[in-house]
Amino acid sequence: MSNSPVVIEVTRGPVVESRHEGIAAVVKADGGVVASWGDIDAAIMPRSAVKPIQAIPLIESGAVERFALGKEHMALACASHNGEARHVETVRSWLAKVGLGEGDLECGAHPSRLVWRVEELARASAPLTNASNNCSGKHSGFLTTSVQHGEPTKGYIRYDHPVQKRVRGVLGDLARLDADALPCGTDGCGIPTLAFPLRNLALAMANMADPTRLASKRAEAIGRLRAAMNAEPFMVAGTDRFCTRLNGKLGGVIQAKGGAEGVYCCMLPTLGLGVALKMWDGAGRASEVATATILDHLGVLPAAEREAIVHPPIKNVVGLLVGEMRPAKSWLG
Amino acid sequence: MSNSPVVIEVTRGPVVESRHEGIAAVVKADGGVVASWGDIDAAIMPRSAVKPIQAIPLIESGAVERFALGKEHMALACASHNGEARHVETVRSWLAKVGLGEGDLECGAHPSRLVWRVEELARASAPLTNASNNCSGKHSGFLTTSVQHGEPTKGYIRYDHPVQKRVRGVLGDLARLDADALPCGTDGCGIPTLAFPLRNLALAMANMADPTRLASKRAEAIGRLRAAMNAEPFMVAGTDRFCTRLNGKLGGVIQAKGGAEGVYCCMLPTLGLGVALKMWDGAGRASEVATATILDHLGVLPAAEREAIVHPPIKNVVGLLVGEMRPAKSWLG
Numbered sequence: 060m061s062n063s064p065v066v067i068e069v070t071r072g073p074v075v076e077s078r079h080e081g082i083a084a085v086v087k088a089d090g091g092v093v094a095s096w097g098d099i100d101a102a103i104m105p106r107s108a109v110k111p112i113q114a115i116p117l118i119e120s121g122a123v124e125r126f127a128l129g130k131e132h133m134a135l136a137c138a139s140h141n142g143e144a145r146h147v148e149t150v151r152s153w154l155a156k157v158g159l160g161e162g163d164l165e166c167g168a169h170p171s172r173l174v175w176r177v178e179e180l181a182r183a184s185a186p187l188t189n190a191s192n193n194c195s196g197k198h199s200g201f202l203t204t205s206v207q208h209g210e211p212t213k214g215y216i217r218y219d220h221p222v223q224k225r226v227r228g229v230l231g232d233l234a235r236l237d238a239d240a241l242p243c244g245t246d247g248c249g250i251p252t253l254a255f256p257l258r259n260l261a262l263a264m265a266n267m268a269d270p271t272r273l274a275s276k277r278a279e280a281i282g283r284l285r286a287a288m289n290a291e292p293f294m295v296a297g298t299d300r301f302c303t304r305l306n307g308k309l310g311g312v313i314q315a316k317g318g319a320e321g322v323y324c325c326m327l328p329t330l331g332l333g334v335a336l337k338m339w340d341g342a343g344r345a346s347e348v349a350t351a352t353i354l355d356h357l358g359v360l361p362a363a364e365r366e367a368i369v370h371p372p373i374k375n376v377v378g379l380l381v382g383e384m385r386p387a388k389s390w391l392g
Numbered sequence: 393m394s395n396s397p398v399v400i401e402v403t404r405g406p407v408v409e410s411r412h413e414g415i416a417a418v419v420k421a422d423g424g425v426v427a428s429w430g431d432i433d434a435a436i437m438p439r440s441a442v443k444p445i446q447a448i449p450l451i452e453s454g455a456v457e458r459f460a461l462g463k464e465h466m467a468l469a470c471a472s473h474n475g476e477a478r479h480v481e482t483v484r485s486w487l488a489k490v491g492l493g494e495g496d497l498e499c500g501a502h503p504s505r506l507v508w509r510v511e512e513l514a515r516a517s518a519p520l521t522n523a524s525n526n527c528s529g530k531h532s533g534f535l536t537t538s539v540q541h542g543e544p545t546k547g548y549i550r551y552d553h554p555v556q557k558r559v560r561g562v563l564g565d566l567a568r569l570d571a572d573a574l575p576c577g578t579d580g581c582g583i584p585t586l587a588f589p590l591r592n593l594a595l596a597m598a599n600m601a602d603p604t605r606l607a608s609k610r611a612e613a614i615g616r617l618r619a620a621m622n623a624e625p626f627m628v629a630g631t632d633r634f635c636t637r638l639n640g641k642l643g644g645v646i647q648a649k650g651g652a653e654g655v656y657c658c659m660l661p662t663l664g665l666g667v668a669l670k671m672w673d674g675a676g677r678a679s680e681v682a683t684a685t686i687l688d689h690l691g692v693l694p695a696a697e698r699e700a701i702v703h704p705p706i707k708n709v710v711g712l713l714v715g716e717m718r719p720a721k722s723w724l725g
Contacts, residue, residue: 069653069674072577074587076437077653077674080413104409167709174503174510181511192709244405245714254407320402320410340673341402341410376500376525381578 064097066387067345079345083336084261088269099258103337106318111137116225117200118280122207133287134294135196141297142171142191150190164189165216166248194248216249233263264333268326288314301347323350352386397430399720400678412678416669417594421602432591436670439651444470449558450533451613455540466620467627468529474630475504475524483523497522498549499531499581527581549582566596597666601659621647634680656683685719
């Protein structure tokens with residue numbers, strides 16, 4: 060319970076060249092705040108950090124059994140992926156299973172964040188399609204849920220579509236708020252994205268980590284999603300991604316998911332805690348170092364991981380070490 | 393002279409989703425501060441924003457005449473370019489003029505920031521070479537100056553090489569400080585990068601805008617560089633770049649150059665002013681909106697440019713308007 064904010068420094072040689080400020084909360088499923096930095100009652104937009112929550116209605120619908128979906132599909136439903144070959148191919152085969160195709164995805168297409176993947180597609184003269192969108196797994200989950208419930212799939216990204224109503228219902232349950240009353244914007248992939256206090260986002264993550272207070276069907280769905288994120292960490296993000304590293308190396312202990320504009324969330328089931336943070340400037344690089352620092356503070360980061368993610372090096376074009384990122388001394392440095 | 397910092401907001405729907413904070417100074421060549429926001433005596437690293445200053449020794453050396461260099465080369469010497477075909481080809485032909493090649497560039501190679509350029513090179517199976525580095529023009533200028541002075545070119549990026557000593561001499565003259573005494577790190581392209589107060593960076597830009605206090609040879613070199621930046625704005629940056637827009641649309645009124653980690657500088661010769669700003673979080677997106685806001689505040693931004701760069705839209709993947717960036721009301725909003 061500290062009022063000092065999260066501060067991450069970026070050094071170059073002997074100088075702190077840049078710094079990032081944010082807020083973070085570590086919360087129990089009963090709402091008790093274990094640790095906090097900055098004003099955690101400030102409203103933020105969780106963006107893609109709540110994809111694991113948005114995937115719950117898919118599991119609850121029974122569609123996983125009906126369409127014989129596996130952990131790779133459940134992990135993809137929680138993903139912001141790189142659009143690598145395995146991501147794209149799995150989305151395509153998934154949509155075929157439910158009788159749909161890429162044209163049903165309403166997320167649009169964008170290039171991969173990986174330069175080598177952009178080059179690979181260019182060399183193959185492969186057109187960029189909706190399945191390459193980092194959100195295509197989530198959207199496949201939305202479409203599948205809609206098919207399972209016998210609804211029209213068209214317009215599934217709209218605020219009033221049953222798909223989005225269910226998502227708000229689950230979010231409200233986990234974050235303990237009236238999701239229908241929240242300010243709403245449009246996410247990068249077209250779905251509604253809501254603004255609410257960071258404290259409630261951490262609480263939602265705590266209910267994901269420790270779902271004992273939830274209905275048993277919901278608790279079971281959450282357990283399956285958490286297991287899928289750890290079993291298929293590549294599907295949650297991909298090559299060289301912080302999410303893949305955490306979900307892969309700390310299976311059972313952490314399920315992690317970031318969001319755009321500097322949001323990061325973790326479920327810590329062994330501790331029964333939820334972690335949520337937002338860097339005010341929207342910097343993903345800082346949200347990762349801040350998350351690593353909090354995980355280290357909570358004692359769940361193996362020593363072998365610590366240095367690389369709490370003090371990540373900054374290298375220049377020729378690979379020379381020119382600086383690092385780190386928590387400021389005024390925070391947890 | 394305000395203590396309130398530069399604040400840029402990023403909205404999504406009805407919400408301010410992220411915000412960026414920084415410092416800025418508008419200074420005259422006599423050192424008088426016309427306007428300032430935040431602590432302008434804080435030390436920052438100007439990074440590539442001082443490339444026009446680093447290019448002065450090239451002009452002063454007489455190499456432009458000897459090797460028949462044009463405005464395109466002088467603009468490239470001030471550039472952080474996109475590695476587009478014209479940038480790369482001009483660097484190659486320039487190096488050939490002075491009897492050198494890409495292998496003499498010590499900046500290393502990195503992919504273009506433009507996805508379509510990455511795709512173009514991949515389809516052509518063209519290898520990435522040093523001339524593609526955004527700093528290759530500056531490095532070609534360094535090499536050319538070294539050749540002109542009859543020095544060994546190898547190691548021209550090192551702190552003690554005559555090339556870098558000359559750069560420090562000019563910087564010290566324009567910023568009125570002892571550049572040899574400043575804290576030093578290594579830039580992305582391998583050269584030394586110095587830390588000093590933002591006030592002095594704005595003063596250096598004021599001396600670029602109004603070089604009447606400088607030695608006449610230096611003042612003349614600056615005038616040629618400023619003219620080159622306006623005559624060849626594409627060479628300073630490239631397609632879809634803020635620098636290209638300002639230098640191209642506001643010729644004679646503004647010469648502008650950004651740097652990594654949220655730095656932006658402008659020379660305003662008609663007003664005799666220098667502008668320098670640093671966003672603390674290093675966000676380039678915010679440095680551009682902040683620069684546009686200050687230019688508007690100073691009355692040098694045409695109405696036709698105002699909306700697009702003071703309130704740039706944020707669109708999602710399918711092109712829907714989902715928010716904007718803007719100066720906060722607490723600042724100049």
